Structure formats: C-alpha cells, structure tokens
Amino acid sequence: MTNQSISTQQEEAVVSIHGLRKSFEDLHVLNGIDLTVHKGENVVVLGRSGSGKSVLIKIIAGLLKPDLGTIAVLGEDIDQLDEEELKRLRLKIGFSFQSSALYDSMTVQENLEFPLIRNKPELSKQQVNEAIEQVLEDVGLLHTIYQMPDELSGGQKKRIGIARMLILNPEIILYDEPTGGLDPITCVEINHLINKVRQQYNTSSIIITHDMTCAKTTGDRVIMLSDGIFLKDGPFEEVFASTDERISAFYNYNFINQ
Numbered sequence: 001m002t003n004q005s006i007s008t009q010q011e012e013a014v015v016s017i018h019g020l021r022k023s024f025e026d027l028h029v030l031n032g033i034d035l036t037v038h039k040g041e042n043v044v045v046l047g048r049s050g051s052g053k054s055v056l057i058k059i060i061a062g063l064l065k066p067d068l069g070t071i072a073v074l075g076e077d078i079d080q081l082d083e084e085e086l087k088r089l090r091l092k093i094g095f096s097f098q099s100s101a102l103y104d105s106m107t108v109q110e111n112l113e114f115p116l117i118r119n120k121p122e123l124s125k126q127q128v129n130e131a132i133e134q135v136l137e138d139v140g141l142l143h144t145i146y147q148m149p150d151e152l153s154g155g156q157k158k159r160i161g162i163a164r165m166l167i168l169n170p171e172i173i174l175y176d177e178p179t180g181g182l183d184p185i186t187c188v189e190i191n192h193l194i195n196k197v198r199q200q201y202n203t204s205s206i207i208i209t210h211d212m213t214c215a216k217t218t219g220d221r222v223i224m225l226s227d228g229i230f231l232k233d234g235p236f237e238e239v240f241a242s243t244d245e246r247i248s249a250f251y252n253y254n255f256i257n258q
C-alpha cells in the first residue's frame, strides 16, 4: 500500500477505536477492541445476547465511558470533549434504538418535529414541515403523518424511529438491533431501508444484530464479537468460512433468508 493510500484511508475513518476495554465490576465485557469504520461503510457487529454489542455502541455515542482505550469519532477523541462538545458531536450521530423510542402521546408529525425544533431552532415552520414530509416519504410512510405510535405496526414504528434520526442528517448511524422483534418479511424491508438510507443520506453505519439475514444484506463487513474480543472481521462469506467453533455454531443456529 502506498503512503498516499494509507493517508487517504486514515482521513476517511469516521470511527477509530484502539484497545477498548470495559468492565462492570467483575464482568469483563470488552477486552481489547480495535475498530475502524471508513466513510460510507456499513459495518455489522454480530454477537450473542450479552456479548457487549450495545455497550460498544453506547461507548461510541459517548453514553458510556470506556475503562481503557481511545475512541475517535469523526476525528474527535471523545474522551477529550466537554459536555457541550460531546452534545455537538452527538448531533452528527444517529442512534436508532431497538425500541424505536417514540413518544406515545405525540403524533408521528410531532415525534419528528420535536428533535428538529429543539436542535435547529433557526428553521421556519415551512422548512420544518418540508423536512418532515421528505423524511416520511424516504421511509415510505408519509400517509401515517397524523397517526399515533400505537396505531402503527412494529415495522412502521421502526421506520418512524429511523425517520426521526434521519431528520437531523446524521453522518454516522448506530443501529441497535434494527430488525429485532419483526417478522421475516418486515426484516427484509428494514434491511433494504438501511441500504437505501446509506445511499441517499451518505451515511456510515454500525449495525449491531444477531440477525444473520440483516448482517448479510446490510454489511460491507461483518465482525464477530465473542468473549469480549473481535474473533473475525471481513466480508460475510469470509467470516463464516471460519473454522472457529464459536463462529460456526452461531451460523448453524441461524436461518438465512434473503
């Protein structure tokens, strides 16, 4: 590799983690993680329940502090940032929660309006309305604009959760179990939405899941997290060609549909 291509790659890293360790008292969750996510990449982190996937993305979002290691997000070392700077950085990071985290007492429109008015008070009412309509169109749910969250299906709630994050134009998206709790057909639709979002919004993403279909469909790279370390990192087929028993067991207990 030439010096020029090395420096281009370094410039394009949107997340750069070295030597990350995190424990909760005697529970050692992350035992030395290195991860680089390049601009435009969708990286999937796969692992069993309790393997530390959520802890990893909470640390990247600055919601949890690491015990050891350096974490640079969009070129900023998050450990060096004060609260204000962290808040500003978080605006560039979309966090798609497993639960969708919609406000039950607000309509879809109000759920989308809320983060926009709070974070971009300079926008006019018309600009806010246009942004809401655009993002709802992008997730295919413009017709639900006046509905309440409890009138929506699980898949629709996920889409509105994704829309609420997209409305702030994040540069990085952290998806926490985007297909969790959905039927297989709706899972496929959400996977396609994740890929569409990347193209349309020029985002880079970390997708944490134990859904193999999601990993295969959305990941440029798949990383297998087990026992606090990354066992393998690479294209889906390459990772699952591994003879490591923990990886083959994970593969064999999953049913893949695409």
Ligand SMILES: Nc1ncnc2c1ncn2[C@@H]1O[C@H](COP(=O)(O)OP(=O)(O)OP(=O)(O)O)[C@@H](O)[C@H]1O
Residues within 6 Å of the ligand: 024, 027, 029, 047, 048, 049, 050, 051, 052, 053, 054, 055, 056, 210
């Ligand atoms: N704030 C916390 N305090 C104490 N223990 C925690 C905390 N957060 C996570 N843990 C523990 O860390 C381990 C990893 O949790 P994590 O939520 O990251 O798992 P996960 O891989 O995301 O699992 P799942 O797929 O079930 O969501 C678990 O044993 C969990 O109980």
